[in-house]
Amino acid sequence: MTYRDGQRLSLEADGAPLRLSVNRRARRVSIRIDARAGEAVLVAPSERRLVDAIAFARTRTDWIRARLADRPVAVGLAPGQRLSVAGEDVTLAALPGAVAARLTDTPEGPVLAAGGEGAAWSRRILTFLKRRAREVLMARTEVHCRTLGLPLPKVSINDPRSRWGSCTPGRGTIRYSWRVILAPPAVLDYLAAHEVAHLVHGDHSPRFWAVVAQLIGDPAPHRAWLRQHGAGLHALAV
Known part of the structure; x- marks a missing residue:
């Protein structure tokens, strides 16, 4: 067969x-x-x-x-839910009207609030998370490219089922999963270093890992974090 x-x-x-x-x-x-x-x-x-x-x-x-x-049970976004966004614990909240999601500081801690309810509310929260993912990952990509003397690639944010990021050196493009914005900042930095290193070496050879280590030091703790918590990031149903 x-x-x-x-x-x-x-x-x-x-x-x-x-x-x-x-x-x-x-x-x-x-x-x-x-x-x-x-x-x-x-x-x-x-x-x-x-x-x-x-x-x-x-x-x-x-x-x-x-x-x-x-594997973790799938959960959807809901008001009152707590998320870690780039290492910052935030509480989700709903506002009246069609208000875009915004992050504000309150006496009880950071609150990420958006207008509407149901799917419309979830879309606004998701739009914020994707935008924040692009901002953070783009900034770290720029830093690592500057360190290696590389031109800045075209960066996009999507939602792949398995990979946290991917790089096409011949096209000068890097794609990241928006879900990594739910990971700690050091893991986000590792991911950016990983994909930038692929602009130099397209494989996972020792030379590739040497470039990653040059950029962020030992990658092992960050890889371990993704192995341990990655399923939980994918369990967020949006």
Whole structure:
């Protein structure tokens, strides 16, 4: 049987949902959990290696089942909810009328408030979070590019299912997930350094990691934070 990139299937006698993915940068087959989709993603460096990824998954059924069961429950935005925005704990609030979201200081702490209710209110809060993500990540991207003597790339903000950022050196573009604005500032800085380093080295070779370390020091704590808390960031349903 021929398997293809993006195909979905279930493990025999287990029912665990799987999605096949080809990543030309990958050096080996691997498995990651897509918390938002509720499925395991089998990653292979080529379509020819997808069959190896499936064979590997069959040896890790207990791990896949446990990770899927442990993923955070999806939650939506709601007034009264508390979020960490670039390391600052804020409380969400609703205002009357069609008012754009704004962050204000109050005696009880920072409040991020927007007008409206339901989906309209959520969209205004999300617009604020995306704008803040772009501001912070753009600033750190500029700093790291200046350190390396690189021209500033075109930066965009989107909502990928897995990657926190991606870089296309040939086009001079970097894309970030808006969700990382919910991470601590040091993690945001690491992500910017990671993607800027890809403008120099498109792989994850030792030379690439040396550039990252040159920019922000040891990246290990920040990578560990994303592994531990990343599923929670994706659990925010918007």
